[in-house]
Amino acid sequence: MxxxxxxxxxxxxxxxxxxxxxxxxxxxxxxxxxxxxxxxxxxxxxxxxxxxxxxxxxxxxxxxxxxxxxxxxxxxxxxxxxxxxxxxxxxxxxxxxxxxxxxxxxxxxxxxxxxxxxxxxxxxxxxxxxxxxxxxxxxxxxxxxxxxxxxxxxxxxxxxxxxxxxxxxxxxxxxxxxxxxxxPDGEIVDTLGSAKIVRPGKDATILALALMVPRALDAATRLKREHDIDCEVIDVRSLVPLDTRAILGSVARTHRVFTVEENPRLCGWGAEIVSIIADEAFYDLDGPPVRITTPHIPLPAADTLEDLVLPTPDRIVETVRRSLSA
Amino acid sequence: MAKKKNRAPTTALANAGPNDDIGEETRRRLYEVQVIIREAEQRAFDLFLQNLVKGTSHLSLGQEAIAAGFAVAMRPSDLSFCTYRGHAHTLARGVPIEKVLGELMQRDNGLMRGKGGSMHLTSVEHGVMGSYAIIGAHLPIACGAALRAQYKGADDVSVCFFGDGTTNIGAFHEALNFAAVWKLPVVFVCENNLYMEYTPIGEVTAVAHPAADRASAYGLERIVIDGNDADAVYRVAQTAFARARAGEGPSLIECLTYRHSGHSRADPAKYRPEGELERWKERDPIKIYRERLIQFGFEETAIAAIEANVRRMVEDATATCKAAAPPAVEILFSDVYADGGWAWRN
Structure with a gap:
């Protein structure tokens, strides 16, 4: 190691x-x-x-x-x-x-x-x-x-x-x-098409990819500590093949789902996943699926502006907290 | 600056004589392949008029000598990369006529069982590594196949055919530079039939010879040949292939020719100046080559036997295809991924 x-x-x-x-x-x-x-x-x-x-x-x-x-x-x-x-x-x-x-x-x-x-x-x-x-x-x-x-x-x-x-x-x-x-030392070989539960939880599922995974984990830690909301975080890892079984299984346990997507809003990967959940797990849900994305704009260069548009732990915490208390 | 117009080149029938470098059997084959293409393409057009060829089709009538000359010079291990005008090159590598017509007619007996269509003819077992319908796409792909040959120490050559219109797209220039820098065993063959789809190539190109006049930019020799003379094509192919196999890098060959039909089946080619088609038909590659055979001592009866045999093959292929079923529905979802299926989720 x-x-x-x-x-x-x-x-x-x-x-x-x-x-x-x-x-x-x-x-x-x-x-x-x-x-x-x-x-x-x-x-x-x-x-x-x-x-x-x-x-x-x-x-x-x-x-x-x-x-x-x-x-x-x-x-x-x-x-x-x-x-x-x-x-x-x-x-x-x-x-x-x-x-x-x-x-x-x-x-x-x-x-x-x-x-x-x-x-x-x-x-x-x-x-x-x-x-x-x-x-x-x-x-x-x-x-x-x-x-x-x-x-x-x-x-x-x-x-x-x-x-x-x-x-x-x-x-x-x-x-x-x-x-x-x-x-770990030695050869590492994974499989394509498997998502990973990187933090188990019971109150809501947060689906994230790439840079949004550490941000979702950060948010989940704070949600537990500050609001006693216990989130499951899934690193989607592979968009195709898509591990819908892992995602639907999690939603069946938590009954709430959030996607955290860096892509601009329209046709982001979370939209597809949310549509699958709506089709196949609608009655598992206790509330509407929520997508947390970058707004549908080109990205600005300035650090202060770029930081405003990407999903942050703050925004994830606030969105999850507000949705679950609604 | 006045640009020189592309004209039909005049090639004297030189080299006639007993010391001919091409030889009787190769000449017979060059003629036979041209006749196969002519008869099969003409049949494709007739079947289109009967609404039996669906979708689009892009015929090579008038351009047969290029496909024949290169294919006959190739070894079985050499690879062909074609455009959507690829029926000729596919047939020239020995793919059965019924497989090609079957694909054009979108039947289950077609080369790809109707999943590809006229513009994507592929027969890996014959070295036809695909027909590409996005202009320029296959030039870099041919480079990659050549890179594999170079890496593996194999001596096969990748031969990439394209039209004059392709010389104005970025991938053409990227591929030529790439192949030249890495000295790849690839031969780029421009079939200059004077029209990019509907517009004369001269009206949209900065130089008179759309391929050859760009060669120097990539350190390559400027080569323009009479693309209606199968002997000239065969000879230039042999030279380019030898160069590629010797590790001397790519060649770019511009073959002057003329498309007897429109760009695609939708095009009646009304944009052509009066008399142009007729002038080029005097230089019909098959007419030229038939005379060549006579000149080299072939008997009229032997030539007629080749033609009759090809016509019979086309008749048989047509009958087979007309009787063939449409594609089996179960292939609809096959071969999206390498596991044979189309599953994108669990």
Whole structure:
């Protein structure tokens, strides 16, 4: 057991998989010799050499297209898109090519690849380098979508993603890179499609993802201490496949549900989950499901403004408290 | 600055003689493949008029020499990446006509059992790694397949076919740079049929030769060939493939040709200047190649036998497809994910 940062967990995860399987290659912009703009891939170039760890030009379409071509012919590429906002310039691969090739070819083509990307706000980068775009990927049939919140999950879910036979979009949160967590020694492999109860509770279920998980946990601690409200916090971890069983099971116990979403309001992942709960667990509920999201606006750059719009522990505490006392 | 107009090139019938580099059997095959494409595409058009080909279709009538020349020069392990105008390249790799027509007719016997349609023909067992309907998308994908070959030390070449219109989209430029920087064994083949969909390519492109005039930007040789002469195509393919297999990197080849039909089935091609089609039909690749065979001593009866055999194959394929059932409903939810199903939740 060792304490590791989320950033170093990314490096360890990729190294673990590259050591295991010589068909795993890794490329992206500034990822090899420079070690990544977020220093998430430092040392991989030195460890695995220039054939397996490569710097690309600033060509997001070429990066994702090449990953797909390599994947469909037998390699297991990990491709980095530096900021998830840049998905917009290579969205053809994410929306049209990776997820549809197997279906359109009636199962002839395969696409086992991982696209990893830095997602989310908190760095004061403004509206084009801070977005949470996991819902862009979630809406497309044929993709798998994960977003770890801890160093241990970074390694376990990355290993699961690399070993998965489908295209996986792997959202790292840039505001979590410096956070630390306990990580067991040896190989770590998780499974895609499993949520995790990170704090058991009986009065309400709080569903969170990535950076919103530590905020939800912080809020749950305060809700218990200050208001005697005992919240269960679930780290959703995987949007596709979605662990609806864990979510519905929790709602059946607590009878109240809150989502904490960093994405802008419309069509956020919580909307889909709330609709599933409404369809399948309506009579388990003692009150309306509540979504706590970033408002439907582009993100501002200024720290004081950005802090006002992302869901915070304060806002979660206040929303849960008010809803449960209504 | 006045731009040079693309004109039908005139190629003298050189190299005729006993020391020919192509040889009798290859020539026979080059002709046969062109005739297969011509007859199958013509049949696809006829079936469309009978409302038996549904959806859209983009025919390669008039462009057969390019598909034939490259495919005949390929090894079985080489990979083809096509556009939505991909029937020709699929047939050229040896995919049975009934599989292609079946997919166009959206029957259960089609290449992808009706799940892909005319624009996405794929036959991995024949090296046809997909037909891509988003302009430019497959150039980077071909780079990735070539990257795998380079990484694994395999000697296969990825061959990527696209139209003149593709040269103005970003993925074209990203892929060429990427392939050149990494010296990937990929051959980019631009089929310049003078029209990007409905608009003349010259009206929307800064240079006269949309592919070849961009080659120097990526350190590549400027190559323009007569795309209606299967021998010229075959020769340039051999050179490019040898270069790729030797680790010398990508090639970009612009093949001048002409589309006899409209862009898609919805397009009657009224935008063409009067007489243009007729002038190009004088340079019909199949007409050229038939004369070539005679010149090289093929008997008229041998040529007629090739043609009759292909026509019979097309008739048989048509009958098979007409009798085939529509796709089985149970495939609707199959192969979304690698486990064979479509489940996104538990």
């Amino acid at each position: 060792a304490e590791l940062t989320y950033r170093d967990a990314v490096t360890r995860a990729i190294a673990q998989e590259m050591s295991r399987d010589p068909d795993v290659i890794f490329f992206g912009e500034d990822v090899a010799k420079p070690g990544g703009v977020f220093k998430t891939t430092v040392g991989l170039y030195e460890q695995f050499g220039p054939r397996r760890v490569r710097d690309t030009p600033i060509s997001e379409q070429a990066i994702l297209g090449a990953a797909m071509g390599a994947a469909m012919t037998g390699l297991k590429p990990i491709a980095e898109i530096m900021f998830s906002d840049f998905f917009a310039v290579c969205f053809d691969y994410i929306a049209n090519e990776f997820p549809k090739s197997r279906y359109m070819s009636n199962g002839q083509l395969k696409c086992p690849l991982v696209v990893r990307t830095a997602n989310g706000a908190g760095s004061r980068f403004g509206a084009q380098h801070s977005q949470s775009v996991e819902n862009w990927a979630m809406m497309i049939p044929g993709l798998k979508v994960v977003a770890p919140s801890t160093p241990r999950d970074v390694i376990g879910l990355m290993a699961a993603a690399v070993r998965d036979p489908d295209p996986v979009i792997f959202f790292e949160h840039k505001s979590l890179y410096a956070t630390k967590g306990e990580v």
